[in-house]
Amino acid sequence: MLHLFKYRFIQVTRDYANIFWTLLFPIILGTLFYFSFGSSGLAGSGETPWDMVRVAVIEEDGTSVQAQAFRTFLNEMDGDAIEITDITSEGKALRALKEEQILGIYYVKDTPSLTVSKNGIQETILTSLLETYLQNASIIEKIAINHPENLEAALSSMEDYQEMTQDTSLGGKTLDPNVHYFFALIAYACLSGAFLGLQSSNDSQANLSPLGARRSVTPTNKLVLILIDFITLFIVHLICILILNLYIAKVLGISLGDRPGVLLLVNLMGCMIGVSLGIVLGCIARFSINIKTGFVVALTLFPSFLAGLMFGNMKHIIELYCPVINRINPAAVLSDAFYCISVYNDSQLLIRSLLTLAAMSLLFIIAAFYRIRRERYDSI
Amino acid sequence: MIHIENLVKRYGDLVALDHLNLDIKEGEIFGLLGPNGSGKTTAINCLLALLKYDKGTVTIFGRPMTPDSYDLKKDIGIVMQNVAVFDQMSVMENIDYFCGLYVKDKEKRRLVEEAITFAGLENYKKMRPKKLSGGLLRRLNIACGIVHKPRLIILDEPTVAVDPQSRNKILSGIMELNRQGSTIIYTSHYMEEVEQICSRIAIIDHGQVLATGTTEELKKMIKTGETITIEAISLAEPELAALREFPHVFDLSYQEQVLTLRLSSAKHNLVRILNFLQEKNISFGQVFSALPTLNDVFLEITGKELRD
Numbered sequence: 001m002l003h004l005f006k007y008r009f010i011q012v013t014r015d016y017a018n019i020f021w022t023l024l025f026p027i028i029l030g031t032l033f034y035f036s037f038g039s040s041g042l043a044g045s046g047e048t049p050w051d052m053v054r055v056a057v058i059e060e061d062g063t064s065v066q067a068q069a070f071r072t073f074l075n076e077m078d079g080d081a082i083e084i085t086d087i088t089s090e091g092k093a094l095r096a097l098k099e100e101q102i103l104g105i106y107y108v109k110d111t112p113s114l115t116v117s118k119n120g121i122q123e124t125i126l127t128s129l130l131e132t133y134l135q136n137a138s139i140i141e142k143i144a145i146n147h148p149e150n151l152e153a154a155l156s157s158m159e160d161y162q163e164m165t166q167d168t169s170l171g172g173k174t175l176d177p178n179v180h181y182f183f184a185l186i187a188y189a190c191l192s193g194a195f196l197g198l199q200s201s202n203d204s205q206a207n208l209s210p211l212g213a214r215r216s217v218t219p220t221n222k223l224v225l226i227l228i229d230f231i232t233l234f235i236v237h238l239i240c241i242l243i244l245n246l247y248i249a250k251v252l253g254i255s256l257g258d259r260p261g262v263l264l265l266v267n268l269m270g271c272m273i274g275v276s277l278g279i280v281l282g283c284i285a286r287f288s289i290n291i292k293t294g295f296v297v298a299l300t301l302f303p304s305f306l307a308g309l310m311f312g313n314m315k316h317i318i319e320l321y322c323p324v325i326n327r328i329n330p331a332a333v334l335s336d337a338f339y340c341i342s343v344y345n346d347s348q349l350l351i352r353s354l355l356t357l358a359a360m361s362l363l364f365i366i367a368a369f370y371r372i373r374r375e376r377y378d379s380i
Numbered sequence: 381m382i383h384i385e386n387l388v389k390r391y392g393d394l395v396a397l398d399h400l401n402l403d404i405k406e407g408e409i410f411g412l413l414g415p416n417g418s419g420k421t422t423a424i425n426c427l428l429a430l431l432k433y434d435k436g437t438v439t440i441f442g443r444p445m446t447p448d449s450y451d452l453k454k455d456i457g458i459v460m461q462n463v464a465v466f467d468q469m470s471v472m473e474n475i476d477y478f479c480g481l482y483v484k485d486k487e488k489r490r491l492v493e494e495a496i497t498f499a500g501l502e503n504y505k506k507m508r509p510k511k512l513s514g515g516l517l518r519r520l521n522i523a524c525g526i527v528h529k530p531r532l533i534i535l536d537e538p539t540v541a542v543d544p545q546s547r548n549k550i551l552s553g554i555m556e557l558n559r560q561g562s563t564i565i566y567t568s569h570y571m572e573e574v575e576q577i578c579s580r581i582a583i584i585d586h587g588q589v590l591a592t593g594t595t596e597e598l599k600k601m602i603k604t605g606e607t608i609t610i611e612a613i614s615l616a617e618p619e620l621a622a623l624r625e626f627p628h629v630f631d632l633s634y635q636e637q638v639l640t641l642r643l644s645s646a647k648h649n650l651v652r653i654l655n656f657l658q659e660k661n662i663s664f665g666q667v668f669s670a671l672p673t674l675n676d677v678f679l680e681i682t683g684k685e686l687r688d
Contacts, residue, residue, distance in 0.1 A: 003480040007466075007473060014468035206430045210464035214524070216447075217428050218481035219454035376432045376447050379391060380425050 001228070004220070008232040018195050023240040026189035027247055030182060034252045037178040052083040053122045054102045056093035060109040070112040073133050081125065106130070119316045128346055179342070180308050180315070180335065182254050187334035188304035189244050190270025193237040194296045197278020200229040201368065202289050207377040208282075209289075226372055230275065230365070237271045257341035262350070266337040269357040273330045274300075276364035283371040300331075307331035333357055381406040381532065381563055382427070387436035389422055389587070396422045397433065397587040404565060404580075406531075409558050411578030412567040413674065419587035420567040421461060424536050427565075428458065440532065454482055457530035457562075461537045463521045465509050472496065472505040475523050482528035491527055498556070499523035500549055515546025522550060526557060533557060534565045539573060551577055571674035583678060590681045595674065602680040603630060604672040605645025608653060612665030613639050619660060626653065642676075 013019065057074055059067070078084045085102055087093045096102045097117050104126040105115045114130045116123040204226055206213035215225060245267065248254045256263055281295055301309075306329050308315040315332055318325050326332040333353045340350035382404040389397040397419050404410045412420045425431040427438055429447045438445045440452050465474045476492050483491060496502055499519040509517055518538060526533055535554065539547045555577055558564050568574050574581055575595050582592045591598055605628070615623075615634060623641065624632050628649055631642040643649045650669050657664060 003477075007469065007477040007480070010473065011466050011468045206425075210460045210462040211466070213425075213430060213460055214458060214464040214478070215481070216430060217453055217456065217458050218478075219450040220481045221450065222447075376429060378432055380431055 001224075004225070004228045005232055008229055009236065012196060012233060012236045015199065018199060019240070021195045022189065022192045022237060023243060026185055026192070026244050029188075030185050030244070030248055030252060033178070033181050033185065034254075037181070052081060053104065053126055054083045054085055055104045055106055055126065056085050056087040056096060056102050057106045057108060058088065058090050058093055060107050067108045067110060067112070069137065070106075070133060071108050074106060074108075077129065081129065119320050120313075131346075179254060180339070182248055182252075183335045183338035183342070184304055184307045184309040184315075184331065186241070186244060186248070186267075186338060187270065187307055187331040188300060188309050189241055190237075190267070190274045190334055191277065191300040191303065191331055193233070193241075193271050193274025194278030194281060194300055195293070196233040196237055197230075197275040197280075198282040198289070198292055198296050199278075200226075200233055200275075201279045201282020201372065202292075204229065204372055205283060205377075207286060207380050213380065222372075223369070226369065230279065233275050234271055237275055238267060241267050241271055255342060256338070259341055262341050265354065266334065266341065266350075269337070269354055269361065270334050272361040273334075273357050273364070276361045276368060277330070279368040279372070280364040283368055303329045303331035307335045327356065328360075330357065330360060333360075381441060382565070383437070383439045384423070384427065385437045387423070387426055387433055387438065389419075389426055389431065389433045395587055397426065397436075400436070400584075400587060400589055402582060402589060402592075404563065406563050407558070407561075408580055409554065409564040409566060409578045411574035411581040412565065412584055413569070413571060413574045413581050413678070414567075414584035415569055418569075418585045420584055421536055422587070423584070424534055424565070424567060428456070428534070454528070455531040457526045457528065457533040459522050459525035459533070459535045459538050461540065463509070463517050465517075465520055465524055467509050470506050470508055471501050471512070471520055471523075474509070474520065475527050478524040479527040482530075491529065494529075495523040495527035498526070498553060513543075513546075514541050515543045515549075518542050518550065519546060522553070526562075529560075529562070531562060532565070533562045536567050537569070538566075539568070539570065547573075571678070575674050581674070583674075583681060585682050591677070598674065598677045599672045602672060602677050603644050604642050604676045604680060606643045606649050607670045607672065607676065608639075608641045608643065608650055609668040609670070610639045610641075610653075610657075610664050611667075612637055613657075613662065615639065615662065619662065623653070623656070626656070 057071070059071070074082070074084060085096070087096055087102070090105075093102065093105045094115075097105055097115065100117070103116060103120075103122050106126075107113045107115070112130060112133065114126055116126060202208045203211045204215065204222070206216040216222060242264075245256060245263065249256050277299065278296060281299065282292060285292075287295075305311070306314055306318060306325060309331070315326060315335065318329075318332070326336075333356045337350055337353035337357070340346050340353065382402065384400060384402040387397050387400040388395070400419070400423055402423075412423065414420050422431065426433045426436075427440070427445065429438070429445045429449065440449075441455065443449065443452060445452060466477070469477065472492070475495050476488070479488050479492050479495070496505060499522055501516065501519060501523060504512060504516060504520075509520060512520060518541075522535070522538055525535075533554075538554075539550055542550065551573060554564055554566065566574065566578060578595070580592065580594055581598060583590045583598070591601055593601070614637060620632065620634055623629060623639075626641075628643040628646045629641050630644060633640045641653065650667070654667070
């Protein structure tokens with residue numbers, strides 16, 4: 001078994017064309033991004049200052065305890081992630097929003113709400129702030145009802161959380177609008193594992209290549225061969241992606257967050273989806289390897305384009321008009337996951353992204369295994 | 381050892397194998413001779429359970445061959461028509477890899493060295509396949525297929541696009557493998573090769589076995605006993621007519637002053653022809669007399685030349 005791993009590893013790592021597409025090309029692209037956007041705006045270990053998001057706060061009912069708590073929360077954020085303007089009337093606020101003098105209006109009432117006029121990173125931050133507050137408020141309320149004895153401890157931990165949120169996510173780190181290009185780039189690099197998967201698929205099927213035929217008549221179980229291929233490709237691809245991560249973080253100085261464990265998990269899922277996409281594309285139809293390579297180029301670049309690799313606002317435009325695409329586009333889902341780690345702490349979105357990637361990978365792998373394990377062909 | 385009975389394989393309306401029957405005995409070098417597209421490779425792929433077939437049975441070593449017959453597969457070596465090696469790995473690594481798919485124990489190293497020596501690749505161990513000549517590449521392809529010393533070796537046109545030196549090495553190697561105890565199935569459309577190494581031959585065309593036997597047995601099946609060729613000869617129609625009526629002559633062609641006569645087997649055919657030419661005072665150049673070849677066999681059985 002080790003013997004088969006060893007030689008598959010040698011074979012994959014010496015396939016320079018594939019290594020170029022999965023490692024060198026993203027590194028070159030990342031370097032070009034870095035110089036195109038201007039190194040001053042991106043470098044510096046992610047400590048780049050961020051323009052605070054201007055908002056208006058409208059008090060609809062400032063008397064209740066809940067409203068007062070929300071106002072306090074916003075005041076704490078003022079001057080840090082957001083800048084509260086002195087607009088107090090709703091009409092003026094809506095006008096200012098329309099003229100883009102402000103990007104959102106918070107309504108202070110029993111159940112606080114937010115109005116924004118468009119989608120974007122800054123608007124997402126405002127939403128995230130509100131959601132964070134509402135989640136915390138809901139938890140506190142439940143604790144107050146069910147376990148009033150723990151209320152003090154809960155409030156104390158909440159303060160810690162807010163502090164953490166201010167310092168790392170909302171406090172101005174990694175919020176350069178161009179950073180999403182790098183997230184889309186890593187997502188693209190993950191998907192480019194499809195090139196490796198495609199080659200493996202081609203080498204496993206007797207109707208696609210002489211190598212596939214030769215390997216199909218050996219006494220080694222075909223599923224074992226496929227599994228060894230998959231694991232080897234996955235490891236090689238993960239190494240490539242980690243090198244890319246290191247290059248982006250350490251050489252280009254783009255912060256990818258400070259949660260290496262979660263980052264590794266996202267990369268793992270990214271590699272899984274990339275390799276399994278290639279394997280499934282390799283076995284769904286009997287086209288030549290060149291035609292299938294064309295498919296893979298299209299099916300890695302196009303989703304990456306939709307995730308904002310070439311045009312930064314594309315993902316937000318899609319979110320506005322057809323959000324379902326962003327839910328099923330693996331590049332967009334990966335990009336979301338990177339946002340969750342590096343820009344805003346949204347564990348729900350992170351979990352949703354990881355689950356989506358896992359489900360898609362599983363679907364691809366099952367489909368590919370089902371197809372590849374077919375061992376007698378109609379024609380060769 | 382191998383029994384194929386009533387094998388039928390269709391590709392849509394095209395019948396690739398038409399009730400093909402074959403019996404191959406242990407220890408043979410069995411030749412499958414037929415032109416391109418005759419069904420040789422399709423028969424091999426059905427035999428190896430790579431292709432689905434519409435009808436028929438295939439047994440190897442007395443057992444049915446299926447995709448899951450891993451115990452049978454370990455005793456089979458296959459050398460594909462197209463070279464099947466990894467371009468990214470060296471000669472040695474390729475042979476070692478394929479050996480590892482069959483052999484798990486420490487024997488592997490010895491087997492790999494033996495295969496390298498057998499294929500004459502000692503000086504190319506560290507070279508990548510793309511750096512090898514066509515002949516060396518074919519030898520590597522063979523080494524990868526036979527490295528585990530299988531009981532049954534299937535070679536599908538292993539000498540296509542190979543230089544004469546490599547071809548001779550490959551053919552002598554195949555005979556050596558047979559001497560060492562392997563049964564060989566050898567497909568080719570080169571009749572000289574088949575005639576040279578095969579102990580028994582099946583002539584196949586349009587997916588059917590047209591004749592089976594040793595070279596001598598096949599030659600005896602046909603009318604041609606001798607082919608006489610006379611060069612630089614000038615003949616008029618009366619002499620040609622007389623030659624056509626000669627005893628045992630059943631086919632005559634005369635083109636560009638070259639006379640070719642095909643005669644059934646009989647004594648003194650050549651002497652009688654030469655006496656006739658002397659009597660008529662007809663001068664001529666070189667004279668050749670050839671015994672029938674497999675091409676003659678193929679020509680007579682199928683009505684067409686074996687070569688494309």
